[in-house]
Amino acid sequence: MNVxxxxxxxxxVSSLAAHAAERLYVQIRAAPIRSSPAPFAPVIGTLAYGxxxxxxxxxxxxxxxxxxxxxEALSGWIHLSALTPKALSLQAGADTSVRASSDEVAxxxxxxxxxxxxxxxxxxxxxxFSAIDKMEKMAIPLDDITVFLEKGGLAEKGGRTP
Amino acid sequence: MMRRWLSLLAVIGLSFGLTLVLVSCQAVQAVTExxxxxxxxxGIISEQQAKAITRSTEAIVKASEVLTPxxxxxxxxxxxATILSHYPPxxxxxxxRYLNTLGQALxxxxxxxxxxxxxxxxxxxxxxxxxxAAPGGFIFVTRGMIRCCRHESALAAVLxxxxxxxxxxxxxxxxxxxxxxxxxxxVLGEGAKAMGGETLKQLTEQFxxxxxxxxxxxxxxxxxxxxxxxxxxAAVEILRRVGYNPAALLEMLEAMTxxxxxxxxxxxKTHPPPADRITIVKGLLGPSPAPVEExxxxxxxxxxxxxxxx
Numbered sequence: 001m002n003v004x005x006x007x008x009x010x011x012x013v014s015s016l017a018a019h020a021a022e023r024l025y026v027q028i029r030a031a032p033i034r035s036s037p038a039p040f041a042p043v044i045g046t047l048a049y050g051x052x053x054x055x056x057x058x059x060x061x062x063x064x065x066x067x068x069x070x071x072e073a074l075s076g077w078i079h080l081s082a083l084t085p086k087a088l089s090l091q092a093g094a095d096t097s098v099r100a101s102s103d104e105v106a107x108x109x110x111x112x113x114x115x116x117x118x119x120x121x122x123x124x125x126x127x128x129f130s131a132i133d134k135m136e137k138m139a140i141p142l143d144d145i146t147v148f149l150e151k152g153g154l155a156e157k158g159g160r161t162p
Numbered sequence: 163m164m165r166r167w168l169s170l171l172a173v174i175g176l177s178f179g180l181t182l183v184l185v186s187c188q189a190v191q192a193v194t195e196x197x198x199x200x201x202x203x204x205g206i207i208s209e210q211q212a213k214a215i216t217r218s219t220e221a222i223v224k225a226s227e228v229l230t231p232x233x234x235x236x237x238x239x240x241x242x243a244t245i246l247s248h249y250p251p252x253x254x255x256x257x258x259r260y261l262n263t264l265g266q267a268l269x270x271x272x273x274x275x276x277x278x279x280x281x282x283x284x285x286x287x288x289x290x291x292x293x294x295a296a297p298g299g300f301i302f303v304t305r306g307m308i309r310c311c312r313h314e315s316a317l318a319a320v321l322x323x324x325x326x327x328x329x330x331x332x333x334x335x336x337x338x339x340x341x342x343x344x345x346x347x348x349v350l351g352e353g354a355k356a357m358g359g360e361t362l363k364q365l366t367e368q369f370x371x372x373x374x375x376x377x378x379x380x381x382x383x384x385x386x387x388x389x390x391x392x393x394x395x396a397a398v399e400i401l402r403r404v405g406y407n408p409a410a411l412l413e414m415l416e417a418m419t420x421x422x423x424x425x426x427x428x429x430x431k432t433h434p435p436p437a438d439r440i441t442i443v444k445g446l447l448g449p450s451p452a453p454v455e456e457x458x459x460x461x462x463x464x465x466x467x468x469x470x471x472x
Contacts, residue, residue: 039275040270040271112236112237114236117240117369139282145270152405152457
């Protein structure tokens with residue numbers, strides 16, 4: 001009886017612990033992780049699309065996460081909107097064995113993807129997708145944004161935390 | 163005895179799941195999956211039953227829950243390309259670079275700091291006063307709109323409002339009911355096989371329909387007043403977080419009352435009258451907001467970067 005009771009208690013405690021150490025997946029391309037939970041806090045690393053992470057701490061909409069699949073675990077703060085509880089490589093019947101690299105995971109995604117866009121382009125050659133490709137190249141380096149904010153007297157102390 | 167404990171745990175798991183149903187739509191599916199697998203593990207329901215429950219939960223979810231940021235990115239690219247087939251881009255790399263630096267900085271402070279492919283901004287070579295936000299963070303602003311801005315803070319207010327639409331995923335709400343459900347059925351029906359010709363054809367039709375729904379809302383109909391209020395609320399918060407005076411949004415709207423004709427082309431047609439939005443924004447700012455005083459450094463870079471646009 002006592003053994004059963006202790007076992008039951010252990011099950012409750014371990015299930016609570018499992019809930020606390022929540023596993024999530026990165027759902028955007030090249031997700032920066034930061035040294036503190038603030039929008040302009042220094043970036044200390046980048047996570048790949050589909051990468052599994054464990055949540056170790058919570059602060060508002062920010063999660064302090066630790067990588068699961070790297071040989072040297074990386075941890076830092078990431079905004080909750082960049083994470084999903086769904087294993088991305090498992091979507092729409094994709095093969096789980098292809099979770100080797102971020103590219104393969106991206107290709108494993110189905111629904112509205114590059115393949116569908118190509119079909120649309122072929123059927124509608126007048127749509128200026130090349131202008132969108134050019135627009136996408138206008139990514140501003142983080143250092144330039146930092147200088148822009150500083151010179152403009154903006155985002156003091158890493159910006160106000162959402 | 164042990165079996166009783168396991169069953170009890172499964173029941174706790176399931177009821178926990180049901181409680182959360184009312185709290186967050188996005189949490190529903192994850193929690194249902196956890197609940198059903200716990201029940202299946204405890205032998206209360208079979209694996210097959212667990213899968214059926216999970217599947218039926220997926221069937222009733224909305225576009226905003228089914229579409230991943232990657233899907234949104236491809237929708238946004240196609241919506242963007244459609245906008246650019248109506249409004250040519252302005253070929254001015256200095257002005258566009260300034261717009262992207264400002265816009266990308268603002269986006270970092272939003273409730274969706276990053277999209278799948280990142281936020282991008284582009285000036286449209288049109289005198290019409292207008293701005294568009296496509297899903298995934300592709301944002302377009304006309305020369306006419308930029309000419310309504312006296313300073314960087316005002317332009318920041320315009321961009322923050324558009325970022326608000328992206329963050330709230332308003333574009334997805336304009337997709338016709340049923341279209342995404344069809345697309346989901348098409349994809350799920352395909353299972354683990356490679357996407358075949360017929361499936362790809364169907365999916366492309368559903369994709370094109372989705373893009374048309376969103377583009378029509380952006381260019382012709384406009385978002386609901388409730389969505390505009392949400393975007394203004396988000397804009398005020400983003401401006402505050404970055405350090406701009408949010409009263410710039412108020413100034414911007416006041417400048418627009420003189421430039422935008424109600425029911426006229428562009429913004430006047432797709433947005434509530436500025437006077438209505440002014441009342442809402444005043445409420446968000448609180449009593450007697452401080453007037454915008456633009457520091458010289460910001461005024462100089464604004465005028466220099468947008469010399470050929472203003």
